Amino acid sequence: MNNNIFPCLWYDGDAKQSAEFYCKVFNGGITADTPVVVNIDVFGQRLMLLNGGPQFRKNPSISFMVICETEDEVQKYWDQLLEGGMALMELGSYSWSRKYGWVQDKYGVTWQLFLGEKASDQKMIPTLMFINENNGKAQEAMELYTRIFPDSSIGNVLKYGDGSEGHSIPEPSENVQHAHFVIDNYSFFCMDSSYDHQFDFNEGISIVVMTDDQKQTDIYWNGLTSDGGRESMCGWLKDKYGLSWQIVPKRLIQLMNDSDQEKAYKVVQAMMKMQKIIIQDLEDAYQS
Known part of the structure; x- marks a missing residue:
């Protein structure tokens, strides 16, 4: 796993409170604490929290998949993250996981809690959702990113046409339902979605690369x-x-x-x- 690549979350003054919250939920620790930047270590992974001002709001175009080993672990995270937040997909049993839920916490960060096998040694994996004008471009994006960065690869790719379960909105068969890719030994997931989402990628969540x-x-x-x-x-x-x-x-x-x-x-x-x-x-x- 590469800790030279990590997500940055944008805040309007409450980065420290958010950092303390995630450290409590995930048993992490604060590694840098300044008025502008707070860094935390969660599951041996780095997260940067930036007090940047009111310009940008975090949204579900980038969420964080947390791979859990037991149903109790899923439940423990869910209960804490849901407090003051909202469920985007209710906690329950789905075809892809016996216990899964998607929640937006009180700081606007979205988490997918998943009971299953890890795709790498990373427990927390940023998940990119290609929507609106980018819908259908997840495969192309993976190919671009893995060309630019060393030690990169595209792992398992599940297309909507691969005999998966039905969806309330029909998806083109070539669209990516779920895929795993690695850039410079750091794992991401990605997906396409044809839903009419009222948000898209913005500076609210960015990817930092230390060179x-x-x-x-x-x-x-x-x-x-x-x-x-x-x-x-x-x-x-x-x-x-x-x-x-x-x-x-x-x-x-x-x-x-x-x-x-x-x-x-x-x-x-x-x-x-x-x-x-x-x-x-x-x-x-x-x-x-």
């Missing part, structure tokens, strides 16, 4: 912004499907956390003017 050097930064940035992607500021971008990524050199974090606060501030000021992060420009600002 070792400028070459790696350039490869990921250029690959994800190609063919209809869009550059944003401070290492943020949207790929052609509107999924938000943060491509962050590890050197940026080192310089921003320097004990010389004046130098660290210069680095932050330089970063704020960038789209793609240029490590040499950060070094120059640090030395100035």
